[in-house]
Structure formats: structure tokens, C-alpha cells
Amino acid sequence: MAxxxxxxxxKIRWDKLIExxxxxxxxxxxxxxxxxxxxxxxxxxGKPHERFKKxxxxxxxxxxxxxxxxxxxxxxxxxxxxQGWPHFELVEPLPNLKPGEQRILVKTAIxxxxxxxxxxx
Numbered sequence: 001m002a003x004x005x006x007x008x009x010x011k012i013r014w015d016k017l018i019e020x021x022x023x024x025x026x027x028x029x030x031x032x033x034x035x036x037x038x039x040x041x042x043x044x045x046g047k048p049h050e051r052f053k054k055x056x057x058x059x060x061x062x063x064x065x066x067x068x069x070x071x072x073x074x075x076x077x078x079x080x081x082x083q084g085w086p087h088f089e090l091v092e093p094l095p096n097l098k099p100g101e102q103r104i105l106v107k108t109a110i111x112x113x114x115x116x117x118x119x120x121x
Contacts, residue, residue: 010104013111017120033103036110037064044086059085068109069094 021031025039041060042048044067052060066075066088075088097105114120 007104010108010111013115013120014107017111017114020119033106033110034061037061037068037106040064040067040110040113045084047084063088065106068106068113071112072105072109 017036018030021036021039022028025031026035031039038057038061041062041064044063045060063086066077066086069075070077070088074090074092074094076091078087078089080086094105111120
């Protein structure tokens with residue numbers, strides 16, 4: 001029963017977050033997980049008005065992923081390079097998870113990030 005309650009709470013928070021981000025950043029079209037990670041990476045990089053190459057966009061998604069998994073002990077912020085890009089160190093490899101479990105971990109970490117940022121409660 002506890003997992004059901006936690007899953008329901010995650011779903012409610014996730015839906016609220018996606019509605020907020022979609023209205024704000026994609027004219028109401030649902031933002032997917034990769035899009036949310038991109039937005040987190042953009043926020044953490046701190047230069048949202050820069051134009052990015054395809055490789056930079058992939059790096060922004062990676063920054064988003066490292067940022068949300070840092071509180072779970074998987075990554076640790078290491079340094080900013082001369083261009084201002086944050087770099088992370090892998091502290092503990094991610095466990096082998098089934099795709100559904102990966103999705104739950106990432107969504108949980110994303111929701112936690114936006115709760116910490118005060119975007120959702």
C-alpha cells in the first residue's frame with residue numbers, strides 16, 4: 001500500500017510539473033522527460049539565452065541528469081570549466097534497473113529537484 005501511495009503522489013506531482021513546464025515553455029504541448037532534463041541543464045548552466053549546437057544540447061541534458069541524481073549519491077559536482085560548463089564526477093554507478101524502474105527514478109529525482117527549487121510542492 002505504501003508504494004501505491006508513493007506512486008500516486010509521484011504521478012500527481014509529475015502531472016502538475018509537466019503542466020506547469022508545458023504551459024511555460026512549449027505552448028501547452030507536453031514536455032517529455034528529455035525536455036525537462038534539458039531545462040534543468042539550461043538552468044544549471046545559467047546561460048539560457050545562448051544559442052547551442054547539437055552537441056551542447058546533449059551536454060545540457062547530461063548536466064540535467066547529473067544534477068538530479070547528485071542528491072541520490074550518484075554524481076558530485078566537480079568544477080566549472082573555462083566556458084562555464086559544470087562538470088560532475090561519477091561517485092556511484094547507477095544500479096541495473098528495468099526501463100520502468102529507471103523512469104520512476106528519473107521522475108522522482110526531477111520532482112525532488114523542482115520541489116527544492118520551489119516550483120511545485
